[in-house]
Amino acid sequence: MKNLQPEVPAQMLEEKVEKVPDRTVVTFEYGAFGEEILTYRELFERASRVAAWLRERGVEKGDRVALFLRNYPEFLYAMLGSNMLGAVWVALDPRLIGESLAYPLRDSQSKVVFTTADLLPAIKEAEGFRGEVVYAVKPGMSDLSEEDRKGLEKRGSLTSFSEILDRPFLPVEQQGLPDEPAQIMYTSGTTGNPKGVLWRNRRLDVLVDLLWHYGPDDILYTGLSLSHANAHTVTLIPSLYREIPSVFSVRFTASRIWDICRKYGCTTFSCLGGMIAMIYARPERPDDADHPVRVVVSAGTPAAIWEPFEKRFKVKILEWYGALDGGCVTVKPVGVGPVGSMGRPLDFFTIRIVDEEGNDVPVGQPGELISRPVIGEPKVEYFGKEKESREKTLAGWHRSGDIVRRDEEGWLYFCHRKGEELRKYGEFIQPSLIEKVFCEHPEVREICVYGVPSRGGAPGESDVVAAVATHAETTPDVKAWVSWCRNRLPQSHQPDYFQWVAEIPKTLSQRPLTRLLKADFLAHKGKIYDRRGERWLSFSEGEKGP
The missing domain is CATH 2.30.38.10 (Luciferase; Domain 3)
Known part of the structure; x- marks a missing residue:
């Protein structure tokens, strides 16, 4: 009998195959495009095929393999297949483009990139990468164009994921050891180039007992990207190690989250504070509390909407950091x-x-x-x-x-x-209080409140900007918005400016990228109005601004 060490995820998976091979463990839901449901056996055999392919391509223990995918089964196949060989899988935010993608590929010195057809153009434009590319065509995607195929093949080999999964199943000898390097995830790089955080093979499912307290009747759900640590620690690792069914969406969806939980019987879901606000900002529905969810595992719930959220959706929030x-x-x-x-x-x-x-x-x-x-x-x-x-x-x-x-x-x-503190009139401002008021407006889909240097020039003082994304694109009635705020917020918390955007840019952890909003504001790009309802035009539109 093999001496398997469950600290290594791929070896834990092999143990599960010996014990409960046909137990359903992970479901990937695609909305109108259906779903893919995986048992431990299917997961193990497909990961083994990836491992065998990687070994043939010369990937060895310690080599890096990049995963540039949204939440699809292929992420798990590549992750666990790499782990079988003792290679290090590198999680990349699927929203990266240009230099933001090229940098971690260079920094990690990845030999192979696993991706999907819709993300191939981004890899094609990533300067400096000359490794092998494996791509999957998922529901709703078109295969890559001949032009893109030729462009990618000039920089390295290009393989369809289906070719790997169609190979005969042959188990590979597991190479990973406890405490050896297993994965790299990159920080958001708010203060410079992102840094790759190295994690080692260790048992992380102990957090189930310390934090989440999932039981055998739970079904877990998340729409957080598998390139983010939260999706692993809160959902994937507990699911795989503790035999708890889990459901993943391709990406987070505030509009469908309750419908998904109803369909799959999910009893808990994981999200971040920005997501809580987006869910709360959705128009109220008669069935808001009609679902099987009991607990929301959240990191960063805004205090101002904590209790209203629990009351409206009849759930309890477990907060962690x-x-x-x-x-x-x-x-x-x-x-x-x-x-x-x-x-x-x-x-x-x-x-x-x-x-x-x-x-x-x-x-x-x-x-x-x-x-x-x-x-x-x-x-x-x-x-x-x-x-x-x-x-x-x-x-x-x-x-x-x-x-x-x-x-x-x-x-x-x-x-x-x-x-990143925000102060006005000598008082520290609570952006969450302002954001709660905006979330209650029926037109608001997303909101981010941030500060810019005060026009009055007072040291350390800020003017308050409310960046708003609405459900439908309309001509802003600034005076109506000012009135809405005046009746609901103290004077110190009144926005000085309103910035209308199509969506709030965010990090992978769903924190608003205020630096991008601020850059547009200072450049006077987009629809920006002051409290008097006067629009600030961009320099290109002929006005210098403040």
């Missing part, structure tokens, strides 16, 4: 602790909240969250970046870059990312 590149994990269990809190740290972390000089701040005062494990030293591994890895855990403490505060009972509250 964690980061891709390590540090402490916190949890606020259902029904425990104050609404708006990100929870308390798990027992095996020691935390401090410090000022710019590294001094502990008083209870109730904001400061940077730093942490270390109770046993051992904090460690972060940025792929190929030893200096940055050391700096992240300077003086034996993990530096989160998040500004938080702590109350008398030890509950933590997220304030903002370091350097």
Whole structure:
């Protein structure tokens, strides 16, 4: 009998095949285009075919294999197939284009890219990549054009995923070992080029017992991308390791989320705070509370809509906090602790909240969250970046870059990312309060509130901008919007400017990319109005602006 080590995901999968081969474990739903349902056996055999193909192409232990896919079964086949060989799979945000895609491909030195036909043009334009490309054609997609095929073949071989899956099944000898490199996920790169965070083969399903407390009757759902750590820690890993059925959508959908949960009987779903706001902003329906969902596992629920969300949809929110590149994990269990809190740290972390000089701040005062494990030293591994890895855990403490505060009972509250505070008239502004008011407007689909330097020039002061995406494109009636806000918000929280956009740009973790909105605002691009209803024209339209 094989000596399988479940710390290695692919070896855990082989154990499941010996125990429950025909148990359904993962469903990928495609809306009008149907679904794909996988058993442990199907998952293992298809991943094995990928592993055999990779081995023939010379991929060895430690080599990197890029996964540039949305949520399709092929992501799992490539991920687990790479893991069988001890290769390192590299998760790439499927929205990347141009240099934002070329950089992680170069940085990781990936030999192979697995993708889908609709994303091939992005790979074609990624300067510098000369590896092999494997692509799948999924429901609703067209096969690649002859022009794209020729362009890609000039830079390396091009293989259809179906050719690999049609091969005879032959098990491969598993090469991975516990604590060896397994995967790389890239940070969002808000302060420079993204950094690849290296994760090793370890049991992450212990978080089920510490945080999620899923039971045998649960069915998990997420629309978060599999290129994001949340989709793995909250949904995929618990599903595979604990034999809990899970459902994945190709991408997050606020309009269909309850219908999906009804169809598949999902009892819990995972999302991020920005998603909570998008779901809440949907027009109310008589069946809002008619669904099987009991608990929403969320990270970053806006305090202003927490209780209204629970009441409207008749669910409970389990709030937690964690980061891709390590540090402490916190949890606020259902029904425990104050609404708006990100929870308390798990027992095996020691935390401090410090000022710019590294001094502990008083209870109730904001400061940077730093942490270390109770046993051992904090460690972060940025792929190929030893200096940055050391700096992240300077003086034996993990530096989160998040500004938080702590109350008398030890509950933590997220304030903002370091350097992103918003102040007006000497008062710190709560963007979530403004966003809640906008979410209640029947025309609002998405909202992001951010600050720009005050026109008055006061140091550290900001003017407030409300970036709004509506359900239908209309001519903005700014005076009506000003009136809506005036009747619902304190004076200090009144938006100074309104910015109408088609959609709010976001990171993979669904945090609004305020820097892009701000860049458009400062360049006067798009529909931007002040409180008087006067439009700010772009420079190209002939006006200098403020």
